[in-house]
Amino acid sequence: MDIEDLRTFVEVADAGGVTPASRRLGISKSMVSRRLVRLEAELSVQLLARTTRGAALTEAGATFREYAARVVSEIDVARETVLPAGELRGRLRVAAPLSFGPTHFAPVLADMAARHPELHIHSCYTDRFVDLISEGYDCAIRVGMLPDSNLIARRIGPLTEDMWRRRPISRNMGHPKRPKSS
Amino acid sequence: MDIEDLRTFVEVADAGGVTPASRRLGISKSMVSRRLVRLEAELSVQLLARTTRGAALTEAGATFREYAARVVSEIDVARETVLPAGELRGRLRVAAPLSFGPTHFAPVLADMAARHPELHIHSCYTDRFVDLISEGYDCAIRVGMLPDSNLIARRIGPLTEDMWRRRPISRNMGHPKRPKSS
DNA sequence: CGCCATTACGCCTATCGTAATCATA
């Protein structure tokens, strides 16, 4: 049994469906679906009642979710405890605008990845205004004004006069809670 | 990360070497060795100090063993809890026709509940054609012909001549897809 | 030398994303 299967199951249970979970986990829907099938096969128990519109926990699934969530967090703690600190490590998921990321941001990421071998950077370039929470990003690069939100923003580039004249930039952008996963 | 890797690691730590652990686990020595290598690679930490004569826990290994052992036993408990394994346990939600359930079906359920103390039976008698999925039922008793569906049906009562003459009863009723749950 | 851990080798299965399929609101 794979820990990632457990993590996937918990994520699907929390997200309420395969598709949102796949976004938050950063893997394809097919893999999420197959991990669930595999997990249920290993247990010979149906954990999720899947409709075409989402997934709901079964009786057994609700029970198993408790254990799975505990095990997953135990493992995360164990990793963190055992690994000596100091070096940047883990997976960082970052989103950037398609019109800006590949040219300006990618080189910085490449350099960062080169300097921290244990750091795995997942970058996604899109002009869609991604929802950091539901899609599981750790942070995003934005250009321009930001709507008010309960996210944490930090300015990393200069303010142009044009930007400034309209109204001060919001300080809110980024991930709430859980800034860095193991 | 594979749970079996954790189990293997704990076994090696307890047995004091790869060879005895491989016998207790019933797999080849090479697999035990490779599982350890993989686990250490995933954690970027050496867990076991291997000499040619056996293996001893490192500092990090001793710490991780605690977590690993706990996780493995958690999973074992979870399996056991989720799998009915002989005794029926949990909550079963049943729907039955109002014109049939209270008289014919209720006594059976009462007997069943008496024989399985851990089994909580929620029964609902109605003549409405309930939607098993959206209303969260595990199964339903139906009388007569069934429309085609992707549910799983099992005949539990005799076919009357009257039924038979029209057309064979559908086999579909119960849970969607995934035919057999636990 | 003998015992134990590791690794090279070959077969086979599993994994993964993409894209097609299917079902439902």
Place this chain on the structure above:
DNA sequence: TATGATTACGATAGGCGTAATGGCG
């Protein structure tokens, strides 16, 4: 029709045991 779950498919990677290799009593 739009959204979401499953599955067919091909390429790649990984699991597995057997047997060969290497180190320490």
